[in-house]
Structure formats: C-alpha cells, structure tokens
Amino acid sequence: TLLTINAGDYIFYSDWAWTSFVVFSISQSTMLVVGAIYYMLFTGVPGTATYYATIMTIYTWVAKGAWFALGYPYDFVVTPVWIPSTMLLDLTYWATRRNKHAAIIIGGTLVGLSLPIFNMINLLLVRDPLEMAFKYPRPTLPPYMTPIEPQVGKFYNSPVALGSGAGAV
Numbered sequence: 001t002l003l004t005i006n007a008g009d010y011i012f013y014s015d016w017a018w019t020s021f022v023v024f025s026i027s028q029s030t031m032l033v034v035g036a037i038y039y040m041l042f043t044g045v046p047g048t049a050t051y052y053a054t055i056m057t058i059y060t061w062v063a064k065g066a067w068f069a070l071g072y073p074y075d076f077v078v079t080p081v082w083i084p085s086t087m088l089l090d091l092t093y094w095a096t097r098r099n100k101h102a103a104i105i106i107g108g109t110l111v112g113l114s115l116p117i118f119n120m121i122n123l124l125l126v127r128d129p130l131e132m133a134f135k136y137p138r139p140t141l142p143p144y145m146t147p148i149e150p151q152v153g154k155f156y157n158s159p160v161a162l163g164s165g166a167g168a169v
Contacts, residue, residue: 029111032085036086048090063077081119088107088110
C-alpha cells in the first residue's frame with residue numbers, strides 16, 4: 001500500500017507535471033491492479049479492490065494533512081482518485097464469475113484506461129509549477145552531507161587532462 005501511494009512521486013508533481021503524470025499513471029495503474037487483485041484473490045469477495053483503494057485514499061489524506069501542517073499549501077499534495085477505477089475492477093471480477101485471469105486482463109485494462117482520466121482533474125487543479133518551485137524550494141543538503149568536489153589540478157600530468165584543458169581554452 002505505501003509503495004503504491006509513493007509511486008510516481010505525485011506529491012511533487014508540480015515540478016514536471018506532464019512527465020510525472022505519465023509515470024504516475026503507469027506505476028499507479030500497475031501497482032493498484034497488483035494490490036487489488038491480491039486482496040480479491042485472498043478473500044474471494046468482489047468489493048475488496050474498492051476497499052483497498054479506500055485504505056490508500058485515507059493514507060494519502062493523512063499525508064496531505066501532515067504536509068499542510070508543515071506549512072505547505074493545501075493543494076500541494078495531490079490525492080489520487082483510485083476508487084472509481086477499482087470499482088470497475090470489482091465489477092469485472094463479479095461479472096466474469098470471479099475468474100481471476102479475466103479480472104487481471106479485463107479489469108487491469110479498465111484500470112489502466114480509467115485511472116489517468118480520473119487523475120487528469122488532479123493535474124489541472126495543482127498550482128502553477130513555477131510559483132510552487134520558487135515559493136517552496138526543496139530542502140538543500142546540510143553541509144556535512146554535501147559531496148566534496150574532486151580536486152581540479154590533481155592530475156595535471158595526465159595527457160587526457162592536458163588535452164581537455166587545451167580544448168576548453
């Protein structure tokens with residue numbers, strides 16, 4: 001569940017909105033189906049995929065509240081819309097007389113097609129990426145974590161270094 005929630009880094013999807021949305025859609029669709037099918041096959045009851053999506057939605061709202069408490073705007077964290085897609089998955093599982101292969105193939109296809117559409121609304125509601133980037137910059141590393149740069153003149157006898165130096169000039 002936590003892996004699915006964190007897939008695609010949707011929390012910061014204001015940085016690279018479209019790329020993030022594509023990665024998010026593929027990873028979320030796949031992982032949602034895997035998790036939901038596992039739940040359904042474990043219980044054998046149609047409806048458990050929607051239950052699984054509800055749990056993930058609640059977790060995400062908690063995360064949204066935590067970010068809000070840290071001073072970020074309310075629309076900084078995007079809560080994905082999982083429930084309608086998993087309802088289609090549950091419906092497929094029920095309609096195919098609980099055939100797990102049909103649930104995976106047909107239900108998985110329906111989730112893959114519907115999840116990006118439902119989450120497109122989320123993408124449109126996120127604030128302007130540039131505004132977010134300047135107003136809430138990502139934290140930098142503390143000094144003791146900053147990587148030390150290699151010494152520039154260390155290999156001054158190396159023909160490669162001499163060649164690159166001449167080329168740079």
